[in-house]
Amino acid sequence: MGGQTMGYQMRHVLQIPIAIVGLILASFSSVQAENQARINGTADYAFINGKIYTMDKKRPWAEAVTIEGNKITYVGDASGLKYHIGIGTEVIDLDGKMLMPGFVDGHVHAAAGGMILKGVDMQADDKDEIFKRLKDYVTANPNLDVIVGWGVRFNPWTDGNPTAAMLDAIESKRP
Numbered sequence: 001m002g003g004q005t006m007g008y009q010m011r012h013v014l015q016i017p018i019a020i021v022g023l024i025l026a027s028f029s030s031v032q033a034e035n036q037a038r039i040n041g042t043a044d045y046a047f048i049n050g051k052i053y054t055m056d057k058k059r060p061w062a063e064a065v066t067i068e069g070n071k072i073t074y075v076g077d078a079s080g081l082k083y084h085i086g087i088g089t090e091v092i093d094l095d096g097k098m099l100m101p102g103f104v105d106g107h108v109h110a111a112a113g114g115m116i117l118k119g120v121d122m123q124a125d126d127k128d129e130i131f132k133r134l135k136d137y138v139t140a141n142p143n144l145d146v147i148v149g150w151g152v153r154f155n156p157w158t159d160g161n162p163t164a165a166m167l168d169a170i171e172s173k174r175p
Helices: 002-040 078-083 110-118 127-140 164-168
Strands: 045-048 051-053 064-068 071-076 090-093
Touching: 045 078, 064 078, 071 078
Parallel strands: 045 090
Antiparallel strands: 045 064, 064 071
């Protein structure tokens, strides 16, 4: 019986180093997977080290953002970046500055933008087409006090600018 006990104990003693080797390999495998994820990250851009305002009432602030193509692929804490950043990712250090979503327009006419929503589109390369659109709009909107049009191009007017008489022929009572 003593020999059996010794064999039983020896088996357990050998299982401990095997278990430790298994843990080391699992740990190495986890690190390797994390490194592979970092290498395979597909984000084109990563924004870090700033104050990122998300416009989300539930989570208004984030530490990091990644973009792939024309899509935001990650918004969250900096630790989540490891799965998005790859060899080709351009990392942009915000250096404590704020980043927020927005539409950027290099040239805007805010008041004209509002008028466009209410007026007649007169973007055409033919005078007759412009006057037709204007007549149709005037007819379709008899209760408007003022007729608003937008987008008149210069190229149809090679023989001079439109005149008040041309407009009065369409509508003379409303400006």
